[in-house]
Amino acid sequence: MAPAHAQRRLETPAGQTVEQGQLRRYHRRHDASRRSPFDERLRPFYHGVASGDPLPDRVILWTRVTPEEEAQVEVAWRIATDPELVEVVAGGTSMTDAGRDYTVKIDASGLLPGTTYYYGFTALGRHSITGRTRTAPLGGVARLRFAVVACANYQQGFFNGYARLAERADLDAVLHLGDYIYEYEEGGFGYSDEVGRGHEPEHEILDLDDYRIRHSFYKLDPDLRRAHQQHPFIAVWDDHETANNSWPDGAQNHQPNEGRWEDRKAGALKAYFEWMPVRPADPLDDTRIFRSIRYGDLAELFMLDTRLAGRQQQLDDSPLDSSALFDPARTLLGASQYEWLTAQLAASTARWKIIGNQVLMGQLTGFTNLDAWDGYPAERDRLLAFLEAQEMDNTVVVTGDIHTTWVGDLARDPFDPTGYDETTGAGALAVEFVTPSISSANFDELFGGPSDFLEGLLLGVHPHFKQIELDSHGYFILDLGAEAAQADWFYVNIYDETDERETFAGGWLTRSGMNHVEAAEAPAPTKSNAPAFAPEDPPISTAMEIAPGQLARGELLVVGVYPNPAVHSASLHFALRRPEHVRVSLYDAIGREVARLLDAPQPAGVYTFTFDVSSLAAGVYFTHVQAGKQIVVRNLIVR
Template identity: 35%
Template sequence: MTLTRRSFLKASAAGFGAAVLSLGLSGCVFDSDDDDSVDVSFDHGVASGDPLSDALIIWTRVTPQQPVSSLKVQWQAATDPEFINISHDGEAQVSADSDFTLKVDLQGLNANTQYYYRFKAYGKTSPTGKGKTLPTGNVEQVKFAVLSCANYPAGYFHVYGEVAKQPDLDAVLHLGDYLYEYGNDGYATADAAALGRLLPQDNSTEMLSLEDYRKRYAHYRTDTDLQAAHSHCPFIVVWDDHEITNDTWRDGAQNHNEDEGDFTQRKLYALQAYFEWMPIRNVADKERIYRRFDFANLVSLYMLDTRVLARDEQLSFADFDLASAPGQAQFASAISSSSRALLGSEQLTWLQDGIMTSDCQWQVLAQQVLMTKMHMPVEVLQLLGSLQVALASGEDTSALLTQANALFAELAQIKTRILAEDPTVSANERARVETKVPYNLDAWDGYAYEREMLLASAVAAQKDLVVLAGDTHNGWAGQLRTDATNPIAANQAAGVEFATASVSSPGLESYLSLNTQDPQAVAQIEQVITLLIDDLTYNNLVDRGYLTVTFTAEQAQAQWHYINTVKDSNYQVLSTRSKQLSVNAGSRQLIS
């Protein structure tokens, strides 16, 4: 059966899981529950999320050790870790209908206050978590940690453990790919057996059913580093594609085939499990995940959806002859078409109105895919395409890699001469460097019209715009500019973008077969990439890690944090690879 939009909305509204409001003290005596008639455990830790100035979501899952229809769960919240000053308590029932998960929306809280919370069921008490409400009025600083792309079989979640050590965080922003749909024989699983990171036997194939998605979340949430991060600080989350399946768009996905059933039904299962397992406030239509959080007068944070609600199907390079001028013109017209949606008119209008009317200094867009124009010389893109095909088919890539290194060096030399205004640069050489196309049509580069409308709105509003991104598994920083042809604000600096590396998923180093043990070679290719992409300021192509961004009235400062491996239980922080960049209020220009 194919779901209609109406039936999807009806099913979506019905499948939220157990969520209750807590307005204060209910008279529930937390320590009096000594009923041990059911053997339970808190195997998946606790979490908080979606903080407001007067509210906070808290979450847990109770695991029954025997078949039961329902369980009762109690909760407490207090302003001290000893739970002397209790502000909220209560009791609720959970069942298999919600996969025995529970979300409590604590309301009537004090602004800018640290709360501690815990749960109890049948004589067992959960770990204690902590979460801070949003500030109001004036505030000196807001600090986020930014995460994305955590693949359990690909390696250890050390990055989550590092985030749990970060002091003074106001929130953790998870930009999606919280988990991956593939089975034990899928993407980035080559080392899983050796690392002890294989998926369990009853969840070892690609996720398709509601049970599949639930079990995958359950397995990921047994990771102690992930549990530590969740208990440390509120998460504010959005999905990317792998929470459903690779390269999801509005009505389908690259990694969904007809023999896997109805895509809309699969999406419904994925979204239901997401809302059950993530500390996110429930909404009437689970597709509309976009929302806003104001941190006093300093930051308006917009959590955006670029995947599920409105995205049109990605364009394909195979449909265009990029070696010819007519093909390049056809391609340029397609990617800039006003008919192609990423956010969609509803979400875009909501965002533009928010930016225009916000009283906060910084307008921060937390979303999935790169917004910076990542335009590369056509020659480079064609060679990388050949390399990717060869890697996918298991062919020997040594000749292609030698060719790629030579091409990078040659084009970098030409670009350096152009920047030095060398009069001997020929027209053909200039064309080789300046004839460019975007390298990733899944990103904003494949939906250029909406990007131009959004950036023009930020320029017109005279607001300080910072975009946060994930998805690519690598660290990036870019300058956001409108096109010279933008009818509203032509060729204007509109803001900056900071993109985080992945928690564990492999990055471009795997596609380029970079020797990660040769720092000089890595640095050279990173410098060449930055040189050839005009709007790119920084990149890290090889390391796993996360990003922190600290906002004050004067400046937004980004810092990339990296670790040396996800392939060993022992690891080190790569302080030599850490990077800081900032943007001053009112400048819209990146500075080192």
């Protein structure tokens, strides 16, 4: 809800009146000099670069250009074998505009398998930072290393886990299991007073432009930007990329007064495909994301969508209808995804079959998590029975969503000692490794910790779980070789952005052909002679360098005006690097100032400034944003 003082009506020189906008700034307790809201050296590629979905001959390259004015922008790209981008192997140009929120996505092809490449973009006379990526290998592969991450709630903590990934040179890719963004309002779910950083826009995100601004806000985070810069991501969404506990026809966190779910979902997914380095799994179906990616003879990744592909609605537990719960037709994956997964698994000749999955697959007793596989027991049993009937070895399920560490064996009935031996692991059909959150709340933040007692209690009644840790944040490294698949957990501090430490918290492995977990003695060694990092700073640009007299230019970043055209209201998404007097005015096509929307000193920060346009005549306007000596003009069409 807008504060009352934001609704003051302003008289304008042209005699029209408009509502004064609602101005929001994210407040941070921490020293703003360490992290500016944006890095002017990156202009116009403030959101950095990213890559993803590597195949043996191609990889998705991504960036976002922020032009000085609303216009189509031509963006050139190139990919090379060296960090200096001299040995260029492919390149081209692409156009972008407001219709895709100035994002750029290239499927760069003609590449060699198992090769590290460096790439960059050029637009408006300037170069982006250089990204580093790696294609999937073909044929015989001795070893692979992936980072596995999920659940990055900006409001809950700093992204130190992403920063540590950016410092690892030997990863083949980062598997992101979802909750890349969170949809809540500022101060809502997961907001931490101790951390003191909210997000933009301030309200719960509901439409395409809201989701775009939230994605933009996340990608201005320097730790996330650095992780994307150094590694390809293989990402799937979980629920918060749309709304909490979503399923194809709704979500727990979607109410009738928030508009039609179909519209919200379509906006969220359009923004996701614009802003994420993901190759659409089906060009004809922009809601499909489940897909497989092969890494030679060593691994095949099966990235699932347990949210929007075919999930039946979560049951209500008050009271729980157990005939519905155990209905053999009840499905989490949906028929077509289940058929696809089992057919792909049966056909795969890869040694390790890695299932990238959102929700916990292992069975819990004592309570039923109706949002996880426990809420869909018949389909889980059908999948495990399929592994059993196929005598399929080396299936590793990697899971996100629950913000905590779990390691376990997957058996059809782990509580039946005649079918599963908790000491030897006999009877297990696969293993499950669960990544903690990058920053989203877990037990100690939600309920007060530490939770050693509860962890002991849970281990005592779950013979198949070997490790449960409910308080820490970070990620695990999945290290694959011919002999074993090992997961090594690393924990970080999310409350202090200057704390660069990480702690090795333990490793678990499954030996080839064994299908159950055992404790590892030490973390798997890092790879020697890993390829060079991409340089942190952008290459020197040949044109349009900031002249000494132009230094004022770098204080203001206008990311965009949304929506454009606008009907009822428009939002100006901008950032200030230092405190400035900010003036926002609307001018009409003949140069008259029709509305002075804001005229006040503002602290440094990222803003979403929303103003009413419903009283304006339809036509073309110009939004002048002045901060100190710098003026940025964006056209705005009012309908």
